Amino acid sequence: MDGVIYLDYNATTPLEPEVVESIQDALKSAWGNPSSSHHAGKSAKALIDQARENVARMLGAKSSDIVFTSGGTEADNMILQTAVEYFHKVCTKSRTPSRDHAKPLPHIISSHMEHPAVNVMLQHLQDTSQAEISYVPLCKVTGRLEVKDVLAAIRSNTIMVTVMLANNETGIIQPVKEINDAIKALTRHPGETERIFVHTDAAQAIGKIPVDVHELGVDYLTVVGHKVRLVFARLLYLTENTGMIAGLGKACELVTKNLAMYQQQMEECRDYLETKLHETFPGQLHFNGKLPGSTRLPNTCNVSILGDKLQGHNVLARCQRLQASVGAACHAQNRPSSILLATGIPESIARNALRLSLGRSTTKADVDIVIEDLHQAVLALNNS
Template sequence: MSTTASVYLDYNATTPLDPDVLTAITDTLRDAWGNPSSSYTQGKKAKVIINESRQNMASMIGAKPSDIIFTSGGTEGNNWILDTAVKCFHDDQNAENHRKQLPHFITSNLEHDSVKLVLEHMVSAGIAECTVVAASKLSGRVEVEDVLRAVRPNTIMVTVMLANNETGVIQPVSKICSRVRSLKRHPGETPKILLHTDAAQAIGKVKVDVSDIPVDYLTIVGHKFYAPRVGAIYVRDLDKGTPLYPLLFGGGQERNFRPGTENAGMIAGLGKAAELVVRNLDAFEKHLKEVRDYLEEELVREFGDMIHINGKFKTSERLPNTCNFSFKGQGLEGHKVLNKAEHVQASVGAACHSQNRASPILLAIGIPEDIARNALRFSVGRETSKNDIDIAVRDLKKCHDELSKESN
């Protein structure tokens, strides 16, 4: 980034389109504009591109192409998977008591609203039951044993995000899944507990491989890894019976699971972004961590004990690009700092949350409210440089000094 321009540090909220992704989109819209279900040239080209993109998406997470279904984005994917679990519960004819019970979900208090609010709606509407497992204040993670203690005879799904968007703390999803899969189910209980993770924040930053993470469902969000605002879901062995119930009905596209004429241009961009992750993930991860670590070193050097880095636990891993921190003191709320900043473009946390209250995520992992209210989330990207960080820290210093004077 130019030293005279703003410094964008909100890559966890959204990423720009990679130039190769933009080229793939425009080329497809120009040359493969036909209906992918048609037999003429432009339609056939579109179909080929969609198939190639599906392969790239599968390669990115170690899956089979037949297990990938394209969606409009993460919110649709999460809603769809949770809805499938409810329908699966009621379709099970082997559990005698299901007609008298509601499906039971287990989730965490760290989830994105596209999981959290769906489950809250289901509970309030009398559609489902839900146990919200609290993350440990010692690790910022959902602990495996706490999940296991929440399992009931009518538990149908465990859904825990792969990495938190505000703190970057990586959740032990693989261990949770392995332990839940090992549970013996008894007559009258759900025969299988379905497993889901929202991998929106992890894709493109750390390795995500479904051979290592034994979930049944995984949500992918394009605009978190330099792709357009579309996405996909992974369904393990979809062609062998893992349940997926359509939300929509229509022309039969996506093998009748998600009908509607495919958005070939955006799918092409998604596939190209996945291809870039497959080719370059190690380099991406190394760069992100190097710049993020430099950011934290500079914050500590400049502000010393006036700064508190939130969610940095010795026992937990974080995404390599994410730093959540707070200035200590009155009048230093995160939104006030950002309002004064001349160069920094960042956020106080999740883009869909109010800026005027303490983050529920930070409170959930034990950050005191006065510290949480002052939080800022800086998330670096592939093009972020150490020079950008220097500009950002100088900008923060100016904001901090001005606000401190105003509050005295």
Template structure:
């Protein structure tokens, strides 16, 4: 079995490195190994690599190089942006901000119940420790999206940030970020003496699959995650007009002056540089497929209906398929909270398989996967468990 062909359909968890990325990393290891803060030749070469990478990342999302800060990954980026919003509310706006001990007057965040843990858990922690208050807007079970009006109706005088992911990592449903931005702009203009409400989107799953343009989206902050689009395990954040106090950024770490003091620490130059047939007929349930919602073109979330076919059991009996039941960081023994949030019954959600294709996936691969799933299902359904 160890020598059998394997088909990887877990690209939403992580992607392999593109050959050009490997080349850039290898070149940096040999040619740009110096400290980018040093003024000698080795340091200058390293700094040039970083400057070029910053330009390329910015160009990819329609931004300016000066608005890009490199991070260790998406988790750090999301944390940094959310913590910035808290400080923005407490410090920069101390005169006009309705702060105080009353929980209703704490810095208020609006988000969805679809978010990655690097947003969800941060906000839950802030709420638990009494640092901020949070409204989790439920997604519609009819569209898999958050309703724009539901998001905006949650705004309070103390709202400091709205953060909604651009595309969901399990269902592939694309969220209405541009529409939120357009309506939020009007609301901000009418708030007069109240602070501007900042808008953030985690674009980890969108980049490389659909067009991502910060100007078109109208967001203040955006999170980039390299290993979701054939890059290395490193990230970046976009901050609109970085340095302008209307859209601030505060460091979480303090040390050297790297990344213009926003993200100190010697830069990691090397990393900076590089399913079709319905074989199961009416037993297949596609989760997150809505007539009115757009989805990522590479993402399919399906359940094979049976009380014996929980997702983790099916995958453990597959010989070829390498996939997951949801987000890589979620427990394998619980139904996906994302699927439950969009109205998928628990009995169906427990059977979910997240299949995400990549550049190297072929039709033959999909045919192999279908046959592999058939044998796994047959094995589970024909197996008698002793009681």
């Protein structure tokens, strides 16, 4: 849209021209069923295999580790269900219930900052008595999960820990590697689950920071195509969508080639945005993701402009050119973010939050337009 500055890249991203071209080419020339043995099927299968290689290379994984699903929600749900099924098939053999003890349930550890693709499924597993769930609180100093708090939540029947790699609202990067290393170092005793799986939803991190599954050490990692953005896993099955897989493969190829440039460009524009915000609204800002001891995604600025009339949804409604959000698109847009509240942000400040998430093509000229738009919106609200 002409004149519009889009700063909601953490919700979804426009497609790169190369990605669009890859999808179109696949739909034209690789329309066969990739499971078929004839030429049309083999052409589609070859394209999928190449895309899988591209994804694996981006993640530092083996191509055989990559499984494509219909989306991030399906991927997260399948992984959680896989953990539950594994517990009942393998871990309960030595736990035969007696007349005095009910059938043991698997225990999963998570947090309330997770995407609904995880938390809604966890709530379902708990409500239907399929699993026990523990939610580790966020540290109010760092805004992230701390390793010691995750370890304190582990029980004898713990089967999985699921922690997102980077939060989509604050941009705070979680200590997933440290959590995984600490869990893998635990000594499990007789009567306990022998292994605790670790899953991370890395949807917000891909294309912004380096992500290597072997460095993280996790058992499962999920990525979402519309943000570049699949699943790193070992136990899942699927039906393949050749066109979309081709587009994802091309997107991952671009990330592998250009990540350092993407990261630097986004961070420079994000820092410029925050500098201009300080200049325009001196003494009137609270940056909700800049917390001691934590690092952020290079593209994410979560900021509150302080004032009784300056609730985030009111400010955005007055903006003429800025397209952004007050938080995750999957949550109510006129309520204070539960994630900000969980990090200790007062409700009066959380209500004013704006999530400004930049993309690879965002420029400093775009930022100047956004700053002026916000300035005019705030003036109009304060004078109303």
